[in-house]
Amino acid sequence: MKTKGVVLVLVMLLSASMLFAAGGKEAAPASVVGGIGTTENPVTVTYLCKDVDPITDGEQLGILEKKIEEGMAAQGTYVDLVILSAPTGSYATVVPIAFRTGQINPDLIYFQGNDQPLAQEGLLEDLTPYVEKSTNVKAIMADHNKAAMANYPYLMWLAPARVQIPVMRSDWFAQLKSSKALLENPTVDNYYAMFKEIKDTGMAKWAITTDGGILKLDSVFNHAFGVTATIVQENGKWVYSVATEANKNKLAFYAKLYREGLLDNEYVTKTWETMEQAFYEGSAAFVSGTSGDVVNVYNNKMKDTQGVGLTVLPPAKGVSQAYQSIDVTKESRGFAINAYSEVKDVAWAVLEYMAGPEGRILDKLGLEGIHYEMEDGKYVLTERFPSWWAKFWPTMNGLDTSKVEGEILSPAALDSLDAATEYFAPDTNVLLPEDLLPLKDAMDKLYREYSTDIIRGVRPVSDFDEFVEKWNAAGGQKISDYLATVL
The missing domain is CATH 3.40.190.10 (Periplasmic binding protein-like II)
Incomplete structure (x- = not known):
């Protein structure tokens, strides 16, 4: 009887903890505004991406993590975003191997090739149901993104066609x-x-x-x-x-x-x-x-x-x-969600936030006080802005440029996008x-x-x-x- 009682208590505690984490109405603390996490207990999401390294760029990435967390918290989603360093070596080669062997186990992971065998082994999440229920991601997807996702729903890269x-x-x-x-x-x-x-x-x-x-x-x-x-x-x-x-x-x-x-x-x-x-x-x-x-x-x-x-x-x-x-059988690179992640919905919430209005400004314009200054309600780009690049979605879709003063893309970059469209096949x-x-x-x-x-x-x-x-x-x-x- 004593053993059964302990088990019962554990089950009750586990159920309560799950209810708290899910933001359930009956047991959620007053600090919960939305449906994910709490101010005291945000949900940890780990993120791995090529050339996004907290060792070499810790200061700016630390600010980025905080801005994303604050922005999502304002919408009732409490996350603790942790940016990871990639294993040493050629990213496209070592990351899939390290992921398969369990050396790394991020929730959100950017691949630059060699992901298809992982998908076929069931290691990557099918993103189709997430996209179908999304608002922000769906709004900024280009036609080639949609075609690639329809053919291979494990990798997403919201960017102009890679030409x-x-x-x-x-x-x-x-x-x-x-x-x-x-x-x-x-x-x-x-x-x-x-x-x-x-x-x-x-x-x-x-x-x-x-x-x-x-x-x-x-x-x-x-x-x-x-x-x-x-x-x-x-x-x-x-x-x-x-x-x-x-x-x-x-x-x-x-x-x-x-x-x-x-x-x-x-x-x-x-x-x-x-x-x-x-x-x-x-x-x-x-x-x-x-x-x-x-x-x-x-x-x-x-x-x-x-x-x-x-x-x-x-x-x-x-x-x-x-x-x-342009190959639309699958994206050649992009973000995947670990099929064995325990926080898949939260990982998707990060991608969804970065596709929304606030996320687009943060992703494309960078950090206030470094890459832009706010003046009379406008985003005034600084001399340091050209050093910034999007850490999630490179597309210009969804970015309101009407309040931006300065050159987001150089004339050469804009010419390259026009040329890619003109000479598309x-x-x-x-x-x-x-x-x-x-x-x-x-x-x-x-x-x-x-x-x-x-x-x-x-x-x-x-x-x-x-x-x-x-x-x-x-x-x-x-x-x-x-x-x-x-x-």
Whole structure:
């Protein structure tokens, strides 16, 4: 009897504690205004995001945490937001591994790739019911966000479509004799002529640089060579475009740029940090950055280091003309909710708040007294504003700019958003079933090996045919058979 009594007491205490946490009417203390937490016992939500690190930027992030908590408390939601540091290493690689193994266990987690296997293992929450019940998030979702969420509901990234936009220093571009012809007719030949002039005049050591891979180059040149989607039809069957004749011709062009010293011969070992450093310091004249916020950062840092802004350039024209095709099978990056989190509703409440009017101001304008000052009811941006970037939703949707004085985005950033819209192309792609993913991973590794060797001259361009044979043997043929059933 004594044991049963103890159990009964424990059950009663547990039930009461759950009622308190849920803001139940019968037992909630007077301090509860809304339905989550109390002033004395806010609900802890842990948050992990790339480049949002309390170790390196503790002061500002501490203020951000407090502002979010105060803003949500004013709406009756009491949270204790804790920003975590990511494990050391490449974020896209180490974070999914650390999450799977339990080394990290955040409630809200930003992924920059390698999330699909986690979703298939049931580790990520389906966000569909949260979106359906939302007010703020639903209001600022763009069409490509909605399409991506419909196809893959585990990752959300409320941002303009991720398009890599080529940019150059405005003063350098104006000095080039080839610049006018490029703008009038941006063919591959005219791009090559501009790169040659940059190199031959000694304007920069390298005409173009990138961050270890060729995706930033592909956004400029893919469509011109006929690489118009991830999956295309060739010889009557659906295949991945990287194994097509069009891609072979593109790689031959990149190899030419590398051989002639126009493409940074150190690009394979470049990280995004060293790529940007080469651009700001002038050893490379041309890079690509994501439309909107990233181009804005590039523009503002170039102004800080060289006193000049950037010019946005069009994609090369040829078989087609567009920047990289936009894939809506899933978001390539974004926020997920831990399926095993005990505070999933509260984690979503943070995302919902940051999509609302108060959250949009905080996320896009930064911190009062640092990035803006309040004057006569207006948000007056300070000189430190350009150093701020959104820690949740990069979109401009939902932000009331009528009371903002100053430049939220630079002319180059706005031009990049306009260019992304003008040269938009939808992608053709599918999410592969789990049993085919290892094959595709091996195929992608094979492509990186051959494409890098061909560009660097380690292999002749003719070895591309050998690559296609190995690609098909590694799974290309099997996946093509699958694609025929779904496309």
